[in-house]
Amino acid sequence: MEIFINLKVTINYRMEQITCFFHPNRDATKKCIKCEKYLCLECQKFLRNISGRAMSDVVFCSKCVKAIRKRRIILGLVGLAFGITIMYLILTFALNKMEIDFKDLFQI
Numbered sequence: 001m002e003i004f005i006n007l008k009v010t011i012n013y014r015m016e017q018i019t020c021f022f023h024p025n026r027d028a029t030k031k032c033i034k035c036e037k038y039l040c041l042e043c044q045k046f047l048r049n050i051s052g053r054a055m056s057d058v059v060f061c062s063k064c065v066k067a068i069r070k071r072r073i074i075l076g077l078v079g080l081a082f083g084i085t086i087m088y089l090i091l092t093f094a095l096n097k098m099e100i101d102f103k104d105l106f107q108i
């Protein structure tokens with residue numbers, strides 16, 4: 001009797017787990033790797049890598065995929081700003097060095 005109850009609880013628990021978080025009437029096949037919400041086919045979002053191919057083994061919900069895309073854009077912009085800053089510093093350094101070299105040339 002006890003075993004039977006445990007089994008029933010397990011089944012109920014599983015039934016609850018495999019429905020989509022956003023669509024309770026739909027079956028979930030995968031879950032978001034970030035927030036671990038179970039998702040139906042429609043709710044499963046994939047990130048595309050640089051070559052444009054979807055990374056099918058990594059599933060996100062629409063909310064997490066948006067957050068990640070936003071973070072990617074911000075990181076991209078930060079990277080660009082960092083790159084520009086480095087370029088500017090190198091250029092300034094190079095110009096300063098050239099100026100010194102010019103002065104040295106005049107001194108001779």
Ligand SMILES: [Zn+2]
Nearest residue numbers: 032035061064
């Ligand atoms: Zn998520």
Ligand SMILES: [Zn+2]
Nearest residue numbers: 020023040043
């Ligand atoms: Zn869904």
